[in-house]
């Protein structure tokens with residue numbers, strides 16, 4: 193494959209991914225809420241002057257929650273596309289996908305408590 197088309201394709205893919213990110217933020221209620229929480233904890237990070245390590249852990253936690261939420265949304269959309277009717281198998285797939293979001297959300301919540309509770313008490 194010629195070099196040009198490789199780079200052209202990579203740039204195109206980045207464009208599609210950016211479009212996907214904005215679509216997620218525009219259309220999905222749960223990710224909008226997570227985005228607002230991300231802004232609030234980012235503000236808290238500046239307010240409490242958290243350390244570099246705390247910033248890294250906080251940013252990874254935010255990325256994990258929003259990234260997995262994006263994948264969960266994709267699973268929901270594919271599920272609705274392949275089976276619009278009520279189907280226990282689709283219910284199971286959607287439940288475990290939502291469960292994945294819950295796991296990272298609970299752990300991100302614990303990370304937030306570990307960072308900020310000692311600064312508040």
Ligand SMILES: Nc1ncnc2c1ncn2[C@@H]1O[C@H](COP(=O)(O)OP(=O)(O)OP(=O)(O)O)[C@@H](O)[C@H]1O
Pocket residue numbers: 222268275276277278279280281282283284286287290
């Ligand atoms: N086609 C289906 N067949 C069986 N159960 C379903 C089906 N669609 C949804 N469910 C059940 O309803 C739950 C919620 O599904 P839904 O697609 O509405 O997700 P949601 O959590 O409301 O998504 P959102 O992130 O958009 O709020 C699923 O976890 C599943 O238990």
